[in-house]
Amino acid sequence: MAEDEGPLRGHTEAQILSVIEHGLSLAGGSSSEVLTGPGDDTAWLRVRSGAVLVTTDAMVLGRDWRDDWSSPRQVGRKCVAQNAADIEAMGGTATGLVVTLVADPATPLAWVRELAIGLGQEAARAGTLIVGGDLSSAGPGVCVISATALGELPDGAVPVLRSGARPGDALAVSGPLGRAAAGLLLLQENRAADDPDLVGYQQSPRPAYGDGRRALEAGASAMLDVSDGLLLDAERIANASGVRIDVRTAALAADVAALTAVGDRATDCVLRGGEEHVLLATFAGKDVPSGWRVIGAVTPGAGVSVDGLDTQGGGWEHFTAQQE
Ligand SMILES: [Mg+2]
Structure with missing residues (x-):
């Protein structure tokens, strides 16, 4: 059996992580803010503006997507897009994302590889990278993907809040x-x-x-x-x-x-x-x-x-x- 075939349960965590990291790398994204990416205990990011934007958003199989409607690449892209859009909504630019996958061990490793490719592709579109994450198992039929995005504003700028609208605008x-x-x-x-x-x-x-x-x-x-x-x-x-x-x-x-x-x-x-x-x-x-x-x-x-x-x-x- 090829390394990336069969369900997650047939593979070591190292094999799964290797497949994920390879999938993420295929998009070829880059970021000058990422000093150390996946593989260490934490990522290490440069903060230039002295303040950081942070947001998180989770997706749940059956609630936020259906496998018969969406490919794993689309799910990965959507997961990054909805987080990066929240950074955009403050006037910011994403500087890195961490992603946690909690999945039924019966999930095909090939699905996870495709998910990683989608995550990497959309992160590259947003001008950044997936800098780390976590992997855990769950009960039958469960699949949850949670992403946290970090972002920054131009030097000296303050974020655009929801509270600043005035009559006449x-x-x-x-x-x-x-x-x-x-x-x-x-x-x-x-x-x-x-x-x-x-x-x-x-x-x-x-x-x-x-x-x-x-x-x-x-x-x-x-x-x-x-x-x-x-x-x-x-x-x-x-x-x-x-x-x-x-x-x-x-x-x-x-x-x-x-x-x-x-x-x-x-x-x-x-x-x-x-x-x-x-x-x-x-x-x-x-x-x-x-x-x-x-x-x-x-x-x-x-x-x-x-x-x-x-x-x-x-x-x-x-x-x-x-x-x-
Ligand atoms: Mg929002």
Whole structure:
């Protein structure tokens, strides 16, 4: 049997780690911040700005992905993307990630190798590396991947928080909305072939790294990434800032038009679809960074409205929604 075939239980930890490290290395990512990477008791990272951004996010088999819907490379890429997008959402740049895999020993080693390749590929896209991690076994059918991302800001900068939006600011978004949610609907309905691009975005979002830093440099007053749906995430800015946010649907017409595969549910995907990982920010000036577009305004008051009408918000809520 080749070294990378069969389930994890047929291999020593050293063999598994070797396969993972090889998978990670295939992407060829590099980072000037990483002084010592995997293989020692800890990684050793350079910190230039005197302060560090830290975030963590876990993915659970059956909750956050399904093996019949997503390849292990896509799962790895998504795991890194959603963490790196949170660093972006503060205006930062990822400087390293650590990843823990807790898996049923029946998991094929080849699946883990492909996962590692995906992790390495997306880390390289984000301009950084997987610098370490941990491996542990779990009960039948269990697979959990947890990543922690570290990041930094430009010298002297402070992060863009959710609490800085002020009445008169413009609300802007860095990319299209609704794709990941529409892709999930197509998967659920066994219609993936109807729009593979949308499905691909659900399987593995592709944040435009650098958007967050451009927003910070353009003076964004508040920012986050759209992880749980435009309305719910806008409400988070509104609540943190003590303001009201009005979303204008006329500015979202192109987003809706791109989701013809899901018919009359397109608007709901755009307003409430999660896992998008584009950035949502407010800007005091009229100008927004290139690639961003204005989709609403900040006013006095509280909550979120759509075309001036009150809304309850609503998006992907972890404890009320099932993927399956
Ligand atoms: Mg976030």
